[in-house]
Amino acid sequence: MKFYRVRYKQGKHKRSTVFEAAHKAEALKKFRDKSLGVPVEVKEVSEPFSMKFERFKSRFTNPIQNRRVKDEPYIAFLDQLSTMLDAGMPINTCLAESITDTHDPMIRSIFTEVLRDIESGLSLSRAVVNYQRQLGTLSLSMFELGEQTGTLSTAIAKLSSIMQQIFDNRQKLKKATRYPLFILIAMSIAFTVVITFVVPQFQSFFEQSGMELPFPTKLLLWTEHAIRIYGPYIIGGAIVLSVSFSFAYRRNPMLRLKTDQYFLKIFIVGKVTYYAMIGRFIYLFNVLTEAGIPMIDALEIAMGVVENNYIKQELQKIPTAIEDGRSLAQGFAESGQFEGMVMQMIKAGESSGSLGTMLGKVNRVYNTRYDYIVDNVATMIEPILIAAIAGFVLVLALGIFLPMWSMVDLAG
Incomplete structure (x- = not known):
């Protein structure tokens, strides 16, 4: 859009106002609709600062935001x-x-x-x-x-x-990951407190001894030095890196695709994401086809709720196969996202005319697997958390007590 300044006479006074319009004629029409006075001059100008400010302010004051509703x-x-x-x-x-x-x-x-x-x-x-x-x-x-x-x-x-159903699955996942996240946050706080306040109390004592410090002690002292001297820079760098990556992720389709593909390989997280996306796709595709929406349209709409870009790209092969004259089962096979058992169920449902029934069974298979993983997230992650806590305590204990034991031996 362009901006036009209209100078006009209102009685004995000369005034001006700015309109946003595609061309001069539209700006003049808007002016006449307001009945402000007699137009004298219509001239294209750059966007006024007041309009820029109002548009910027509307981003925060307008209740209709550029995001999904809750x-x-x-x-x-x-x-x-x-x-x-x-x-x-x-x-x-x-x-x-x-x-x-x-x-x-x-x-x-x-x-x-x-x-x-x-x-x-x-x-x-x-x-x-x-x-x-x-x-x-x-x-x-x-x-x-x-x-x-x-x-x-x-x-x-x-x-x-x-x-x-989509909302319930998300809430179930949030509930399952709440305990592991709480443990990780508590460990991070405890580690920071110990490194920042406990280790420095022993630092001068160890330095005055003049003895060769063991590796765990050197590791603790180095970590304390890095946090104390470079802590703000580390946090700032992490924030900048996170913001830059988020910006690049939104703007770069190839980065988004590779990131989502790698995300599926992460322990537990990958399977949870895969079962959630595929189960959601199958459920929605089944509901839409039974409601009477054409198969191609139902597939396109169902792919719209798949948030992983790699899975969505692979699922795009299904409507492409159908448009090329191949069967739905062949399209599912070409996507590479479904195992043999699921393929046989889809093929049987398509050939027997009971596709809706088979899609319902496939959806239950993925929902069962999703529920099992989500219900056992804490159990699966627990060994990792225990190992991390044990490693933290071991390094801390060895870093503080090994030099003390060495000094006792020397004194003896």
Whole structure:
């Protein structure tokens, strides 16, 4: 967009104002709509600082942010909306009541705009198109499906059910990793406190002895020196590196792909991510095909909820295979993301006409594996945590007591 300064006369006074427009004619039209006075000159200018400041401020004050809405309040909003629609109430009344009852400012603002568009003559699916980033492709597809089939309340209820399962899996993973994270944080704090406050008390004592210090003691003294002298630089460097990597990850598709591929190889984390993404994909694909969405569209929408870019890239081979005339089972095989047992189930379901039943069974297989790993995360990580604690205590004990024992031997 361009900016135009319009100079005009208002009575005996000369004034000016700036409009954002595509061309001079549009700027002049906006000026005349406001009935400010008689235009004298229309000139293209750079964006005024006041407009830049207002746009910058709106990023923080505008409730509609450039991110996804929160799952929990959105699910509650969808549940209420589907229940009211199922009772036969008009869509605008249902939206107005649901907007009033939600406490999330972003959801309230989005659907207030949606309600305004619906009352001006647009359909629900057309009204939410501008909020694809906030609501997701899945929401838009389910709204459109419900309107096309005349079962909007059922489609919204299914959308709520899908999002609830995804949300529950995320919460289950957070709950499972809470204990290991707490242990790691506690160990980090304890290590920092010991290195910072305990080790320096022995440093002068060891230096005055004039004896050759053992390696564990040298390691402790070196670590204390590094934290004390270079601690702020280490923290600052870590922050800069983290921010730089996050920026590069968002902007560089190849880095994003390689990082996500490596992420799948990490102990426990890789399997949890794989089972969560694949299970989510299978579940959503099954629900969408049973709801009547064409297979290619259902695959594209289902891939939209897969957050790992490497898995998403490999799953893209499935719709490509179908478009080239091959079967769904062949597409699943070419993706390389499914084992033989799953392939046989997909092939059997496709040939017998019971694909939905088989996809449901495949989804249960991945959900069972996901639940098993998540439920046993603490048990799997416990040996690593115990080894880390033992190593920390051993280095600390040897670093402090070995020189003391050597001094006792010398004195003896």
